[in-house]
Amino acid sequence: MSLLEVDGIEVRYGAIKALKGVSFEVNEGEIVALLGANGAGKTTTQKTVSGMLRPSLGEIRYDGKRIDGTPAHELISLGICHVPEGRHVFPRMTVNENLEMGAFRFKRPDDKLQAHVLDLFPRLRERIKQQAGTLSGGEQQMLAIGRALMGKPRLLLLDEPSMGLAPLIVKQIFDIVREINNDGVTVLLVEQNASQALALANRGYVLETGEIVLTGTGRELLADDRVRAAYLGEEIAS
């Protein structure tokens, strides 16, 4: 049975319909990538899953139970942790305080888990007492992911972790995402960086103006002409 089932959700911003019946599923232990151009509805989809938005139609089931409309702070206690787009660290808190905030749902932060997170991101250990606002973009992204991990996620929602980062850092971050996945965390990844995301993902969905137009395994999509044309900037050979 799949961990997350999204079944025909529609989301509106006022009169504008951002999602027009999106359905997909994420199985336990997978990395699933949602691809799409700007405005395709990737972030909206993810925000709906994480409880920040409410679908006007359709159902979201997590572990067999309906979760659409459940507020974000309750979903976190079910193990759905969200790394929002644009990093959103607490700029005036130290790295350590940021990580502790990630474990807010627990009475006290898990020291072992924190040590593990800092092993994943050695850069954060170096800057543990520094204010998050003084970190570089890549370090902030690492911190945002680390903070989400402190909430002991079963399903990690990553929204454009590569946004505005140098290719080398993107590679580092994607390696870490794979490592996190190897620890048993299911990942739903929203990305524009199609080649990197699909190389990492087990399966992928391509969104276009609020609808899913293409689906397949990472390899299949990477090989697909339409994907190559739209996201990798290659001429279709024909």
Add this chain to the structure above:
Amino acid sequence: MKTGFFSSPHVKRLAGCMALAFVLALMIGNQEGSQDDYGLAFRQAIFSPRIILFIVIGLLVFAAMTFWPYITPYLLRPGVRPLAVGGITVLVSQTLLKWSDDGRTGNGKFNSVASKAANTDGLAPMAKLFFSNYLGWILLLVTFGLGAAAILISLRALAWVAAVLGVVGGIWAYTSQAAVRDFLGTPDHSTGGGVALIGYLTLAAAALATALATGDIADTRAFVNRLLAWRPGMPLVVLGLIVGVIAFVQATWFSPQGSNQTLTDTKTFFQGNGLANLAYQYLAWLGYVLFIATLLTAAAASYLRHRILGWVAAGLGAVALLLSLITMYDMTDLAAAAGVDGATGPWQNLGSGAWMACAAFFVLAGAGLVVATLGARDEQGELAPAEAPAARSSDTLSRGFSAPGSSKVFLFVILATALFYPPTATGFWQKVLVSEIGIYVLLAIGLNVVVGWAGLLDLGFIAFYAIGSYTTAYLTGALPFKPPSFLHLSPLLAIPFAIAICLLAGVALGAPTLRLRGDYLAIVTLGFGEIIRITANNNPGNITNGPKGAFGIPHPRIELGPIKFVWGQNNLQYWYLLLVLIVIVVLLFRRLEASRLGRAWAAIREDEVAAQATGINTTRVKLLAFAIGASTSGVAGVFFASQIGYINPENFVLNNSILVVAYVVFGGMGSLPGAMAGAAVLTWLPEFLKDQVPAEDRQMWIGAVVLLMMIFRPAGLIPAKRRAAELRGLNRSSSAEVGAVPEGEGMGVRA
């Protein structure tokens, strides 16, 4: 060519300095024009020597700004800041503060007292000398000049001379004022001599720092830290020594009509008058013995870092404090009963000496406690503060006083002042302390939760104060609309109800406005404040009695079996009640700040989306901020209503809301001590300025102070760690957060 000349930064700066000198010359000094001659004040300002003085100051400022890079190395030398602070303090005492309250000395300021004292026969010769021939000014100039010269040319011998002069000058100034007071023989609350003493001692400390300096550069804060870390509690012991010596040797203990009696005088006065034996023995010898014993124990405990001795000192101090209070009660009670001329009752006619003795015992007991409660872990921590500055990276933010026990030292000094200064103040200041400073401190603490911690701008905060006041009026049956008479409550019992109603009102305001942020929220809260006031004014259903307000709200009273206390007209009684309320609220809020809820507030203030993503229920947390902030002002409302006994809607105008916001911002948003200090300073300042500047100019001076503050210390008086960082622009790199506009932003349309 010409434009080049005028756009030169030096020319602009010079023009700016001259313009400011001109404005200041107009601002300071006699402003009285007359009906016939509107230009009089202007001409007085321009054609008097005054303007030359200001132009010279302007030129000095210009020179200082222009040659700043050459000056800064000198400013970093040890002792510069205390020298400046000490110099300014003495200057203030000799220009702004009163040296005598007696009408025979003119306006009571230093120059006026000096000119009278210099020509008075029979005044103690040393005091006469101090006041004659501008000796007070010369002493200040010489001490300051020697200290400055010692710093400039790094001459230690000179610094030692300045230090000695500082101590001598301070004692001389203080005793001279005391001599004048004794000579005049009237009750006196003036603070000039005391402040001059503090200023001169600061000068001496500056000179001492120069004399003992080992490095070329001194971080004052590091120096103070080292001082505090050297022997925890020692600053308190020194303070206790100074205050105690003044109290037991020189200050007035008892002042019925026409006499100022020191401790020995008081003993003679009560000899054989049937004073209770314990009290008499205290006056005769027990007081001195207790003081010396407590002082020595506290000093020994502090020096040896001996915890048991610390407890002993604390105990001794507490017993001595109790005995002092008993003695003070006994003698004033007896004096009133015996009909001594001008003695009006227990606790009346006490001079500052008795209260200073109490303060000394309190501070010494505090020193004992500081030593006693220092854990063994602080033994290792001893070296940390001295070494720390080098190793700090981001810790430039938290450059507090980190020495062990230092926060307790400050706490005890503040508590001693809050407990024992008010009884020695004049009636005017007691009133200000209660009805301005105390109440606004309480309100600022409450607003700090909303504005400072949760980051929600609330411009209608006074509405909750009004709700608290009107709740009290209702529950005590002072409104036309009454509860059944058996339910009429004493005001203190109304506190929980007022808190509950303000909590509800906070939620009622919060719930519909939660999706608004920033400016939008501010406007809605502003409207809420006005709605409450106008409703009270319009008197729907004859509930609030309209603009006439509620009369006859009873004063607070406590009746618990044998314990019975009724508050009356005396402001001092209300001050102690208020102090208890403030202490309780502060203790609770300190816990709150460190709690999960406090962290959640910090998180939503920093970044709401991230807060949501980490599992914070932002709605609930914001509502709680509104409700908890409101509950504090409910307490303030109860206090206000029952103290004044009469409220009307005019007490709760918008202006007051804005003032409270200003106090919190001035003090340091998000910092509990900051908000309290901000409220205290900004409520004290206008009253203080009453004596110093013409009434019409008062707001201008307050504006100038606030302006200077915002330029030179934008994070507030005592900034919160995070807020300070924010204004220092450390977060510029995180502007990525603007990139994604979160849902609920602006008018808060949520899909």
